[in-house]
Amino acid sequence: MSSNCDEEDYPGDTDRHERLAGRRLDDLPELMTPEELSTYLQIPVRTLYYWNGRDEGPVPEKFGKHLRYPKENVIAWRRGLDRR
Template identity: 40%
Template sequence: MSTSIARSRPQVSILSPHSWGTGDSGARSRHQVRALTHRVRMTTQLPRLLTTAELSEYLGVPIRTLEGWRDPNNPQGPPYIHVGARVRYPEDRLADWIAALSRAEEGR
């Protein structure tokens, strides 16, 4: 004789991040936190970070040129950040830098 056990899944409501910590429904379950975290990740758009080699290929300049442009005494290259010991170029800031170069060329 076989018996089937019907398992019901807990009801998890997807709450907006704005309701976190407002005391609206008390403590969150692990599943609710995971769903909220996933939702926040999906709405947060981080810029793509290019490597020096990728940017070198895109701009058509040698890697050494990009390294020279990062000279703190004479900064003239694209904006960059350090991620640990590595240099990365945020794609959204590169677009602004290229647009500024274009405007400077038009002004000549």
């Protein structure tokens, strides 16, 4: 699942983003923005959009034109990776 998007910098260092890094899955907020999830996963935001376009990665929900990642979808995706 590698992409050519890894050269992009990680999102800004806001307090909320910093608090997400290194958290346990169960401690994540119920809904996360792509920026928040990229901080948690320590991957570029662009990779999340790339995965979404290819139906890979955690499944987001759309709220109008905005993507949000429900914690339950992130947990399900992560557990699926652990089974490989």
